[in-house]
Amino acid sequence: MADLTxxxxxxxxxxxxxxxxxxxxxxxxxxxAWPEVGxxxxxxxxxxxxxxxxxxxxxxxxxxxxxxxxTAGFGSTSxxxxxxIANPQVEIWLPNGWWxxxxxxxxxxxxxxxxxHKVLIASGAAAxxxxxxxxxxxxxxxxxxxxxxxxxxxxxTTARTxxxxxxxxxxxxxxxTLFLLWLLLTRRRCKRKR
Numbered sequence: 394m395a396d397l398t399x400x401x402x403x404x405x406x407x408x409x410x411x412x413x414x415x416x417x418x419x420x421x422x423x424x425x426a427w428p429e430v431g432x433x434x435x436x437x438x439x440x441x442x443x444x445x446x447x448x449x450x451x452x453x454x455x456x457x458x459x460x461x462x463x464t465a466g467f468g469s470t471s472x473x474x475x476x477x478i479a480n481p482q483v484e485i486w487l488p489n490g491w492w493x494x495x496x497x498x499x500x501x502x503x504x505x506x507x508x509x510h511k512v513l514i515a516s517g518a519a520a521x522x523x524x525x526x527x528x529x530x531x532x533x534x535x536x537x538x539x540x541x542x543x544x545x546x547x548x549x550t551t552a553r554t555x556x557x558x559x560x561x562x563x564x565x566x567x568x569x570t571l572f573l574l575w576l577l578l579t580r581r582r583c584k585r586k587r
Contacts, residue, residue, distance in 0.1 A: 412436075412451035419560035422488040432517030435461070436486040436559070437547075439496075441472075442479035448472075453516035454487075457508055461485060462499070464512050465543040466523070474543050485547055486559040492549040499544040506532060509539050 415424055416436050424434055432453040441448050450473040454463045465474040477483055477496040484493050499505055513520045513527045513535070520527050525538055 409451050413449055414562075416451070416486055416559050417562040418565065419563035421486060421559050425488045428515065428517055430517050432519050433488075433515045435463070435488075437463070437473060437477075437496075438484035438486070439473055439476045440480045440482070442476050448476060453512065453519060454485075455508070455511040455515035457511055459549075461487070461494070461547040461549065462508050462512050463545050463547070464509060464539070465545065468541040468543055471543070474545070477545065483547060484553060484558075485549070491553040491558045493551040493553055494547045494549045496545050496547050499546050505544055506536055509542065509544050510535055512544070513539070 412424065412434060413436060415421070421434075421436070424431060433455065434451055435454045437450045437452050439448050439450070440446070452463045452473075454461050456462075465471040467474075469475070478498070481496045482493070483496045484491065499508065510527065510532075513525060525535075527535065530538070
């Protein structure tokens with residue numbers, strides 16, 4: 394994934410905005426309904442190292458022994474990765490809850506490869522689309538292809554609730570339904586008058 398074009402990275406950012414909006418609408422669990430295709434997707438909340446502002450990044454992840462793992466496919470050039478190195482206090486939105494946690498890079502080579510394999514499998518179609526047909530690759534091929542990736546473990550510390558989390562915009566659904574119903578009824582009235 395490291396040799397993606399600038400255009401591809403821009404498209405990734407657009408797709409990430411869409412995914413984040415879906416999570417805010419409360420659709421996170423539905424996004425994860427078919428992990429073999431769409432992958433397992435979470436939202437990582439982190440603090441910008443330069444701005445100090447809250448940033449949100451949708452990422453593929455795998456849960457291994459109760460801990461959450463994700464990878465920076467662009468390696469150490471990923472902004473979110475640089476941000477969590479500067480400030481490892483993060484929050485994650487998972488299909489089954491919202492958590493505060495501590496992020497850390499996994500440097501232990503014995504752990505890295507088997508967990509990297511699980512994260513890439515959990516990415517669904519994303520890894521094969523970007524040239525990593527994980528199910529057909531040997532451990533040596535995976536290690537060589539991902540040697541520049543950064544593997545991150547997130548240890549959940551506290552369950553979170555309240556405003557600012559997943560489903561924050563879920564209130565739009567009743568308003569949107571009423572608006573669409575109003576449009577439908579208005580359109581029918583206009584057709585009857587003709």
